[in-house]
Amino acid sequence: MNLLARLAFAAFIANALPAQSQKLKKNDKLTISNLRQHVSYLADDKLEGRRAGTKGEELASTYIAKQFESIGLQPKGDNNTWLQAFPIFDGKDYKQNSYLFINGHEIGKDHFFPLAVSPDKMLEAMPSIALKESGVPWFLDLGDEKEANQSNPHFDVESNIIAKARDAASKGATALILYNDGDQHYNAKMKGETLPIPVIFIDETESKKYFSDETAVLEIKLKTGFTKQERTGHNVIGFIDNGAQQTVLIGAHYDHLGYGEDGNSMLRSGEKQIHNGADDNASGTASLIELARTLKKNKSKKSNYLFIAFSGEELGLFGSKYYTENATLPLTSVNYMINMDMVGRLNDSSRVLTVGGYGTSPEWQKSFSSLGDNKFLRIKFDSSGTGPSDHSSFYRKDIPVLFFFTGLHTDYHKPGDDAGKLNYEGQYRILQLIEQVVKNTGNDNKLAFTKTREQQTGTTARFSVTMGIMPDYSYSGNGVRVDGISDGRPAKKAGIQAGDIILQLGEYPTASVEQYMQALGKFKKGDKTNVKFMRADSELTAAVEF
Ligand SMILES: [Zn+2]
Numbered sequence: 176m177n178l179l180a181r182l183a184f185a186a187f188i189a190n191a192l193p194a195q196s197q198k199l200k201k202n203d204k205l206t207i208s209n210l211r212q213h214v215s216y217l218a219d220d221k222l223e224g225r226r227a228g229t230k231g232e233e234l235a236s237t238y239i240a241k242q243f244e245s246i247g248l249q250p251k252g253d254n255n256t257w258l259q260a261f262p263i264f265d266g267k268d269y270k271q272n273s274y275l276f277i278n279g280h281e282i283g284k285d286h287f288f289p290l291a292v293s294p295d296k297m298l299e300a301m302p303s304i305a306l307k308e309s310g311v312p313w314f315l316d317l318g319d320e321k322e323a324n325q326s327n328p329h330f331d332v333e334s335n336i337i338a339k340a341r342d343a344a345s346k347g348a349t350a351l352i353l354y355n356d357g358d359q360h361y362n363a364k365m366k367g368e369t370l371p372i373p374v375i376f377i378d379e380t381e382s383k384k385y386f387s388d389e390t391a392v393l394e395i396k397l398k399t400g401f402t403k404q405e406r407t408g409h410n411v412i413g414f415i416d417n418g419a420q421q422t423v424l425i426g427a428h429y430d431h432l433g434y435g436e437d438g439n440s441m442l443r444s445g446e447k448q449i450h451n452g453a454d455d456n457a458s459g460t461a462s463l464i465e466l467a468r469t470l471k472k473n474k475s476k477k478s479n480y481l482f483i484a485f486s487g488e489e490l491g492l493f494g495s496k497y498y499t500e501n502a503t504l505p506l507t508s509v510n511y512m513i514n515m516d517m518v519g520r521l522n523d524s525s526r527v528l529t530v531g532g533y534g535t536s537p538e539w540q541k542s543f544s545s546l547g548d549n550k551f552l553r554i555k556f557d558s559s560g561t562g563p564s565d566h567s568s569f570y571r572k573d574i575p576v577l578f579f580f581t582g583l584h585t586d587y588h589k590p591g592d593d594a595g596k597l598n599y600e601g602q603y604r605i606l607q608l609i610e611q612v613v614k615n616t617g618n619d620n621k622l623a624f625t626k627t628r629e630q631q632t633g634t635t636a637r638f639s640v641t642m643g644i645m646p647d648y649s650y651s652g653n654g655v656r657v658d659g660i661s662d663g664r665p666a667k668k669a670g671i672q673a674g675d676i677i678l679q680l681g682e683y684p685t686a687s688v689e690q691y692m693q694a695l696g697k698f699k700k701g702d703k704t705n706v707k708f709m710r711a712d713s714e715l716t717a718a719v720e721f
Pocket residue numbers: 428455456488516517564
């Protein structure tokens with residue numbers, strides 16, 4: 176998730192409960208100690224925060240696979256192994272193939288960077304800083320640029336510079352070199368059309384050396400070149416084959432933030448610290464393992480059970496999305512999906528457990544009401560089938576889902592999310608509830624699927640209108656790929672469909688989700704404009720009214 180994404184829920188109280196607790200039997204205690212053991216291992220510093228595609232992820236996936244094996248599950252990953260590998264696009268590196276020399280001095284790679292949408296290019300020239308002649312690089316003082324736009328809330332450096340670079344290129348410039356760059360950072364994942372000329376940012380330290388005298392002529396030698404960076408994430412998949420028609424899919428992501436390298440840490444200091452992710456989501460992963468153990472002993476053979484520990488969730492549901500596009504059993508045979516993400520911090524006094532996806536099948540009402548009063552948990556239902564966790568990927572495939580969540584807390588996405596802070600008995604009570612729901616649901620029938628409202632995810636960009644689409648955060652191509660679409664909203668009315676790729680809103684290119692949100696900020700209620708988008712290979716345009 177990206178961080179990108181905070182949860183907002185609408186709810187109603189199923190029942191008010193006395194807070195007494197029932198005496199735990201031997202078996203209960205054994206399961207609770209198993210939960211604690213799994214969380215302690217997965218959230219140990221040794222696993223370095225289990226960032227997708229790292230050694231920490233590998234240690235965790237090995238542990239989970241061993242548990243699945245010891246329980247007697249069948250491997251259901253690639254070629255019937257435990258793992259399903261998937262690529263993670265990490266952007267483009269410039270340091271290997273780019274260089275900059277000014278007056279014969281090489282500028283350190285930490286003191287300059289090219290915009291990632293620059294072309295691969297090499298040039299030498301002797302331009303004057305002040306003159307804007309054809310056939311040489313042009314210079315721009317970024318400090319002045321920002322100052323001039325201080326009062327403009329919609330000023331966006333990247334799209335502003337891109338427009339300037341295109342303009343300069345059309346007038347014969349061979350590169351655009353920006354100096355006095357205060358706080359621009361290299362964005363390896365920047366998306367968009369490749370520019371006609373290289374755009375280079377030089378930091379203040381080096382700028383002071385070469386750009387204080389604007390009448391100076393500089394000897395410039397530069398090369399821009401990029402290498403694609405990719406990691407490989409791994410889903411861990413186990414199966415109980417009861418020879419049944421339907422399969423119940425139970426999932427939990429096991430990846431977390433590592434040292435916060437992917438920019439989704441809530442640690443404002445930006446320090447590189449291990450984010451142990453005990454609640455997020457070693458707790459759900461531990462529950463997944465223990466649910467597998469319980470259902471393996473289940474006498475009823477009316478359903479098969481597929482258990483998936485997803486990776487890449489923190490990056491934008493990468494692992495679950497990949498599974499829905501590369502399923503190792505027919506998705507049509509999946510009766511419903513249960514997702515557990517952060518089930519370890521049940522508040523002892525309020526005992527509130529949030530259950531999302533309640534509106535994705537009429538069956539859920541029956542399943543829960545037939546369980547009667549729950550003595551330990553206060554259940555809050557949310558109807559939406561979407562939200563920033565893996566159930567959304569399956570909801571988008573019209574599969575009924577349930578999402579179990581004990582709520583946000585002050586350690587969310589911080590190094591302090593440690594094993595010692597979990598409520599293991601609470602986690603066990605949730606496990607018991609899920610077991611009852613599974614035993615109670617869909618044994619003799621395929622669940623009916625109902626669409627629900629799309630949930631809004633948090634963003635920093637300021638906009639007052641939306642199109643009513645859910646972006647696909649794992650899409651690395653140019654544009655914004657539409658994952659979900661809400662009825663009765665501007666995009667739907669314009670005829671946009673899931674899978675379309677939005678390229679431009681009015682005059683504003685939308686090469687990335689961030690640019691798309693910036694573009695939305697330019698419109699207000701009642702405005703009419705056009706949206707340019709790709710459907711399969713054809714570029715289409717449609718009228719939109721906000
Ligand atoms: Zn999570």
